[in-house]
Amino acid sequence: MNLKKTIGSWITDRFDVEKIREPINYQLKKPLPPHTGWFHTLGSLSLFLFISQVLTGILLLIYYRPTIREAFESVQFIMTKPYLGWLYRQVHAWGGQLMIIIVFLHMLRTFITGSFKKPREITWISGVILFLTTLGFGFTGYLLPWNQLAYWATTVGTEIPAAIPWVGDWLKTFLRGGPNVGGETLSRFFVIHVIILPWAVFFLIAMHLFLVRFQGIATLDPVGEEKDIGKKGIPFFPHHLLKEGVVFFILLGVLVTLAIVFPFELGEKADPMQTPHAIKPEWYFLPMYQVLKFAEKMWGLLIISLAPLFLFLWPFLDKSRPRNPLKRPLSMTFFVLVLLSLLIFGLMGYFSEKNVKIFNTDYHIDIYGMPHKILPNATTEPTHEK
Amino acid sequence: MMIPAARSESGSASACVSCHEDIWGEVKDSIHAKQGMSCHHCHGGDPSQKDSALAKAPGTGYIGIPDKKQLTQTCGTCHSDVAFMNPYGTRTDQLARYHTSAHGKALFEKDDKRVASCSDCHGYHDVLQVSDPASPVYPFNVPKTCATCHANEKLMSQYGLPADIFEKYKNSAHGTALLEKKDTGAAHCASCHGSHGAIPPGVSEIHAACGKCHINEQSNFLGSVHAGLAPDKKFLQCAACHGFHDIQPASPELFSQSCIRCHTDESPAFLVGKTIQGQVETAEQTFHTQDQNIQSARSEGIFTQDEEAMLSEMKTHLIEMTTKQHMLKEGKIAPLLETIESQAKEINNTLQAKRNSIRWRFLALIPLWIFIVIMVIAFILKYHRMDRNE
Ligand code: HEM
Numbered sequence: 001m002n003l004k005k006t007i008g009s010w011i012t013d014r015f016d017v018e019k020i021r022e023p024i025n026y027q028l029k030k031p032l033p034p035h036t037g038w039f040h041t042l043g044s045l046s047l048f049l050f051i052s053q054v055l056t057g058i059l060l061l062i063y064y065r066p067t068i069r070e071a072f073e074s075v076q077f078i079m080t081k082p083y084l085g086w087l088y089r090q091v092h093a094w095g096g097q098l099m100i101i102i103v104f105l106h107m108l109r110t111f112i113t114g115s116f117k118k119p120r121e122i123t124w125i126s127g128v129i130l131f132l133t134t135l136g137f138g139f140t141g142y143l144l145p146w147n148q149l150a151y152w153a154t155t156v157g158t159e160i161p162a163a164i165p166w167v168g169d170w171l172k173t174f175l176r177g178g179p180n181v182g183g184e185t186l187s188r189f190f191v192i193h194v195i196i197l198p199w200a201v202f203f204l205i206a207m208h209l210f211l212v213r214f215q216g217i218a219t220l221d222p223v224g225e226e227k228d229i230g231k232k233g234i235p236f237f238p239h240h241l242l243k244e245g246v247v248f249f250i251l252l253g254v255l256v257t258l259a260i261v262f263p264f265e266l267g268e269k270a271d272p273m274q275t276p277h278a279i280k281p282e283w284y285f286l287p288m289y290q291v292l293k294f295a296e297k298m299w300g301l302l303i304i305s306l307a308p309l310f311l312f313l314w315p316f317l318d319k320s321r322p323r324n325p326l327k328r329p330l331s332m333t334f335f336v337l338v339l340l341s342l343l344i345f346g347l348m349g350y351f352s353e354k355n356v357k358i359f360n361t362d363y364h365i366d367i368y369g370m371p372h373k374i375l376p377n378a379t380t381e382p383t384h385e386k
Numbered sequence: 387m388m389i390p391a392a393r394s395e396s397g398s399a400s401a402c403v404s405c406h407e408d409i410w411g412e413v414k415d416s417i418h419a420k421q422g423m424s425c426h427h428c429h430g431g432d433p434s435q436k437d438s439a440l441a442k443a444p445g446t447g448y449i450g451i452p453d454k455k456q457l458t459q460t461c462g463t464c465h466s467d468v469a470f471m472n473p474y475g476t477r478t479d480q481l482a483r484y485h486t487s488a489h490g491k492a493l494f495e496k497d498d499k500r501v502a503s504c505s506d507c508h509g510y511h512d513v514l515q516v517s518d519p520a521s522p523v524y525p526f527n528v529p530k531t532c533a534t535c536h537a538n539e540k541l542m543s544q545y546g547l548p549a550d551i552f553e554k555y556k557n558s559a560h561g562t563a564l565l566e567k568k569d570t571g572a573a574h575c576a577s578c579h580g581s582h583g584a585i586p587p588g589v590s591e592i593h594a595a596c597g598k599c600h601i602n603e604q605s606n607f608l609g610s611v612h613a614g615l616a617p618d619k620k621f622l623q624c625a626a627c628h629g630f631h632d633i634q635p636a637s638p639e640l641f642s643q644s645c646i647r648c649h650t651d652e653s654p655a656f657l658v659g660k661t662i663q664g665q666v667e668t669a670e671q672t673f674h675t676q677d678q679n680i681q682s683a684r685s686e687g688i689f690t691q692d693e694e695a696m697l698s699e700m701k702t703h704l705i706e707m708t709t710k711q712h713m714l715k716e717g718k719i720a721p722l723l724e725t726i727e728s729q730a731k732e733i734n735n736t737l738q739a740k741r742n743s744i745r746w747r748f749l750a751l752i753p754l755w756i757f758i759v760i761m762v763i764a765f766i767l768k769y770h771r772m773d774r775n776e
Contacts, residue, residue: 076689076691079689080689080691238768238772239769239772242765242766242768242769242772243765243769245761245765246761246762246765246766249758249761249762249765250758250762252758253754253755253758256751256754257751257754257755260747260748260750260751261748261751263687265687
């Protein structure tokens with residue numbers, strides 16, 4: 001106890017603690033709206049995953065080498081030699097997947113509760129940028145182990161912007177650092193993944209959180225009719241923080257369990273001379289990839305670039321006042337339709353170029369995601385019309 | 387005598403072709419025609435005469451169809467001429483060697499016209515380069531070419547020679563490598579018997595014939611007790627255990643099968659053979675077991691590079707062992723077997739350690755989740771307690 005006092009007076013002797021105590025207490029005790037529940041923990045879970053990615057990423061950086069000669073081998077080394085190397089590689093790989101899911105769910109939550117509406121448009125926009133940078137982490141990180149899947153998915157992925165008129169080719173070369181995916185691409189993606197994106201996200205999160213705290217968590221009251229929370233609110237500390245603690249522990253357990261039970265395989269080292277069958281991007285890019293297959297290249301590109309544009313502009317397009325989802329039937333119908341189409345295109349992309357059995361009949365799903373019955377005596381796969 | 391340098395008149399310019407157009411059809415794609423040689427270089431005659439009688443008139447050197455002996459001389463005119471053949475990089479001792487061969491001796495000493503001479507193996511009008519896969523003496527085609535005579539039972543019986551050699555060879559280790567696996571490096575007839583100087587290797591030279599390819603086996607064999615045996619035709623060196631035309635891929639089983647032909651099954655020599663057989667078999671089995679072990683570890687998702695490297699070291703020792711066994715000294719094999727066994731143990735241990743570590747990862751999940759459940763319950767209890775206090 002004496003020690004605590006000594007340290008306490010040491011500090012109060014030097015700093016005017018009383019002055020900061022007030023705002024800190026205010027921030028801690030500030031009541032959250034009564035509807036604040038489990039879904040409001042998704043934001044802090046995103047933050048937790050980002051911190052976990054930074055920490056495991058730093059550990060990976062100790063042994064990772066971003067050259068085409070060493071990248072694959074260094075990841076293999078990490079997975080076999082250093083103490084717990086397998087664990088932090090798997091936690092980083094799974095963390096990346098979970099972060100995309102959790103950030104997406106957090107976005108859905110703020111959409112459903114109408115939190116994006118005035119006055120929180122900028123919080124939403126910073127959120128959209130965070131979502132896109134999270135996808136950017138996924139795209140650039142996927143190439144780093146320099147294995148076959150990564151190499152070819154990146155080859156296909158960097159081909160997409162080439163369809164943009166006038167600047168397409170320049171953009172493709174800019175991304176790849178040359179005509180093909182190679183050592184220069186790896187260096188670029190590496191720098192983007194470990195320097196540019198982490199710092200960008202760091203500052204974006206700082207701004208995002210400042211705005212959230214500064215404006216407070218949105219209530220369910222319609223825009224312009226916000227009532228004082230008063231006594232009905234839930235204190236941030238300790239009440240909401242305890243809830244965040246609960247989901248934090250569960251997420252930690254899920255992350256480590258996935259890392260152990262379903263480890264990511266490294267596969268074969270990238271071989272530019274050997275193209276594998278049915279190259280596909282990571283699952284979270286599948287809906288976009290599937291849309292591109294249907295449309296004429298340039299139109300497809302236009303369609304998929306409309307999606308982020310709509311996300312950015314949404315708070316300014318939907319200026320209706322209610323926040324409660326039950327009072328926004330139109331927006332909610334639109335929302336469900338978008339989710340369904342993501343799901344359907346995603347599934348079509350997932351099953352394309354595979355054979356599946358449905359009710360005891362074999363089907364070949366063609367590249368467009370359309371099933372064709374496989375005739376028992378057919379020797380070759382049915383060709384796709386179109 | 388034909389003058390090799392006189393190659394000015396190519397076939398198409400030669401008057402012979404105006405009557406013998408069909409024959410020129412056979413000749414025109416041959417290596418000789420491509421080098422500008424024509425009819426008269428082998429058959430004599432005057433290619434500038436339009437009249438057939440004048441072209442073949444006495445004094446033109448016309449010989450018509452050369453007989454077997456003449457033929458060897460005709461070919462030899464150019465092919466034994468060192469200065470002339472030099473630019474082509476071909477040897478010039480073929481005729482000299484032919485004279486030392488069983489074929490050549492029979493032809494020149496016994497005037498036996500049934501034996502093979504140049505054209506029997508190389509063809510005549512349509513001679514191709516040896517490196518041309520269509521040539522009858524390209525490695526893949528040699529056994530068939532020799533078999534034209536050596537599989538002819540009627541002909542061979544006149545010499546007291548077997549006619550089943552090709553059949554035996556075809557199914558041998560060498561034969562399948564050459565004819566089925568298309569390995570041009572595999573031994574064919576000429577590899578052991580020579581080509582132009584074809585004779586069966588003498589009993590005392592068998593190891594030299596095999597040793598052309600199997601260098602280490604030969605040198606180890608020369609260090610064995612068998613090497614010094616007098617060449618009395620009873621012990622056939624390599625062939626004593628392996629056979630010759632129908633040689634099969636060797637296995638340690640050979641010790642049991644071959645030693646017994648000369649040694650009784652209680653003799654010390656036989657027991658040495660049995661011991662070595664046991665050593666080699668153990669080594670092979672050990673290698674195979676670890677190979678399987680690594681493969682199954684890989685299918686479990688375990689990284690096995692280190693173990694694979696060790697396995698290939700084991701393989702090197704195993705190969706060394708299979709050559710060293712020809713010394714017939716168990717003491718030379720024992721250290722190799724020891725190394726192989728200790729490497730196998732190491733592979734086994736490291737794989738076991740990797741498997742254990744994976745098992746531990748799964749077990750670690752139990753305390754982790756117990757901890758998480760406790761924390762979650764504690765937090766929720768605390769939350770509800772605070773709720774009530776308010
Ligand atoms: C790395 C990514 C992100 C992190 C770390 C993060 C973090 C947070 C945190 C901790 C909160 C407060 C608690 C909560 O509502 O969950 C929050 C609120 C919010 N976030 Fe995010 N966020 C991220 C991405 C996004 C995205 C992608 C969007 C939407 C496009 C978004 C939009 C919002 C909005 C509108 C709020 C205010 C919620 C309200 O007032 O009810 N955020 N964010």
